[in-house]
Amino acid sequence: MASSQLTGAGRAPRRRDILGRVSAAIVYLALATPPFLFGSREATTIAAWCAILGIGLICAPVRRLQKNHLLLLGGLFFVALCFAFVLHEQLSDRPWIAPFNPIWDKASEVLGKHLAPSVSIVRGEPFFALGLPLANVLALTLGLIVGSDTDRARRGVKVMAWAGGGYALYGIFGLLLDPSHILWREKTAYIGSLTSTFINRNTAAAYFGSCAVVWLVLLMAAVRSRLPRGKVVWKRMPHNLLVHAGGDVLIRFAMLFVCLSAMFMTNSRGGVLISLTVLIVTFLAYFGRDLPRGPGIVGVFIGCIVGGLVLMQVLGGNIGRRLDLQGFSDEGRLSVYRSTLKIIADNPWFGTGLGTFDHVFPVYRSGDISMWGVWNVAHNTHLEFASEMGIPLTIVVGLAWTAAFVVLAAAARGRRRHMAVPLSAFGVALIALLHSSIDFPLQLAGYSIVVFALLGLGLSQAALRREDRGRPALTG
Template identity: 35%
Template sequence: MQLWLTLGAFSLAPLFFGSVDQLAVVIWVVVLSLGVILGLSIPLSTNQVRLLLVFLTGCGVYAGVMGLQIVPGFFGRLADPSWSSANELLGLQLPQRISARAQITREALGHLLLLGAGVLNGFFVGVSRRRTDTLFRVARYVILTYAVYGIAALVLTPNLVLWETKEAYQGMLTATFINRNTAATFMGVGFILWLCRAVLSLRVIEAPTIRFLLLMPWNETLAFRSLLFFAAALLCFCATLLTTSRGGLICTSIGAFLALFLLVRKTFNFRLSYALPVAALAICVIVLWLGQSGRIGSHGLFDDGRFSVYVASIGATLARPLLGYGAGTFADVFPSVRSADLSGWGVWESAHSTPIEIALEMGLPIGVMVLAAAVGSFVILFRYSLRTRDRSEGSAFAVLGVVALTFLHSLIDFSLQIPGYLIPFSILLGSGLARATAEHGEASLAC
């Protein structure tokens, strides 16, 4: 039951506009929380328990700071100046708070709960190698289905998202998401998952020569299946290209290259002296290709307006570095720190950089804690991908590439703040961390 709840959340969270409305967030919090309750009976190893305790402690610290920010009169010298300004201008006696809002926003609380519950559900699934294989198999076909739908919708209804008229990104692939950049990262995850599966499938083909390959019927069947896997990967990559998202394309390419390089080197036992020059050449080719492709070639790699937002947000963070401005208050605070050189058109509801937005809202200590958690999880998965030698190698390299894609993209956009992407990613991350901390000899028992 816990597995089915996790698979259901993974599959359906992106379906209706990325689950950005509050009702969808509540539904997925309830579903994932039920999965966590059912997963509490699953036995864990000592290393897995330790990692979960560290994760839950981090979530508790984050939630504790969110609570302190709205306590009236707490740390008066750190209170947001907007409270005293409102009292002076309106003649009120409002209690001062650290946060610019009197309450924690529903979005901020909901996203924290979704991240925690998603990672825990993925972790409980990842305890078993068999259930992990099921999760990754379902994930591949689910994202492929969204990619096929996105391409079909772009051809047949280019100005609609499901049944609603697009307010932006008309003529660009967004699938069931509102934002093309989130769609690009989601399709990029599918590309990495299918690519790793396709490369891994080549290992079982036994043929010392091409002629011998053609004479062995079982090799022909295996080769045909590998071609289908590569075709699925190519379709997901085409969907990523059709979003015309510069950040999504660049981060997908980097994540896929990392996973593919490590997987190919380990699968075919390349020497490091041969692999490094090939990797350097491949990186140069990727950079040259990306530099001349689509919007990257015509608009460049970086958006000047976004850079101005980063500078203004960092300056505001340094002005109140300890406890920030309050969870979920970026849209309230940014107009007061918006620089004059930034265009007056439009409303910036997010910083387009999740770490910068967290640092502004929660303070530098929490920002550093979140960054350390991201780097730590990447290191754990990287070390696991290098040492694993069972049939779960494909998922190990795939989740490493997905994590690299997602963390890099979070530096320049807000895909992790969209529940329809946050839920699938947190489930994959949790399952990868569970496999990485499984003790030797436990994997066969967990199956």
């Protein structure tokens, strides 16, 4: 009898351990594989990711969650609840408070028959566009839960870094050996620019810039571990690295160089400039306490900028030429932003409906925009979100992002050996948000799922009590 009780008691931890391993494996999968199938653009691929991440969430262990994790999950639940409310109003035949879009009355008048009205300008479209936001929320939630295990969180950062290095090597060799194909498909756009497994070079630039940030954090951690304890003596840094540099430092430097090379070979102006800026911010955040104060910090900042310009000249000659010829923005993009602001002004509370931008934009398209080309996205994810979902929800999501950055920044000021995961998440999320202000990388699942999974790991590690960050992993 006692033996059977012990056996039964032992099964529960083993079962929890198996489920924990499954959920961790799915997080690693979400950090490594979304870019593979052409950036996971297809609706069926996104649906598959929702199913996989949902399984991971069902298996995810919650025993290690602390009070701060529950607060973060509560905040995420509140944002999801606000999103669900707006979605209900857009899809319902009887919305609670939202007025029907007046376009339905105009259409009924023109057609001479009554059409059932809707808050969304395209009936049912918000339901079909729900896949990507759902996948992002699932990835973020799963990352939050799995990231409560320090070992698994750190392993997840390395999985993303190595996967990015692999995609970068494929993109470089693919551009050199067979520039007319992406995997087994013929490449129809951005010929001569590296896109790796992505279709769009700007999204590829944001992804490889994000991977470069993670490799930089890993490299700085390896370098700092080789230096003597105490304040860094910068004059002795070259000597210490030459004498004490190990294989891990050399490997991480090589992979950083590979990701940077791939990023520059995309020829994306915005992606490269934003990534270089965030790389500088990440370096200053990691070594900030060791930098000289007063005029010295200005010299360090200028040195970082000069280093970035040198990299631009050596690796990004095509980008420099594009900047000389086209400036910092494509013609017509500012006009698109103004037209999108008009959409927001006419639909401020509940928007035009999730996924309806390409349907409504032709009505508001400015005459300043060339008739050539189809603008199916606003090239500013924040403005497009506001136009589709309304200003109040946009404010809620903006406050949530602000809170996330505050939590990550606070953790990045702690002990350096615990900074890798939160600082990596901070840098990658900053690239994603800044680049989404001039383009649409967060609207592509192959990039956004990676960002939100890493963000979940970073927030989870930031929420851990300081005394728990260095503890070995527990099973279950």
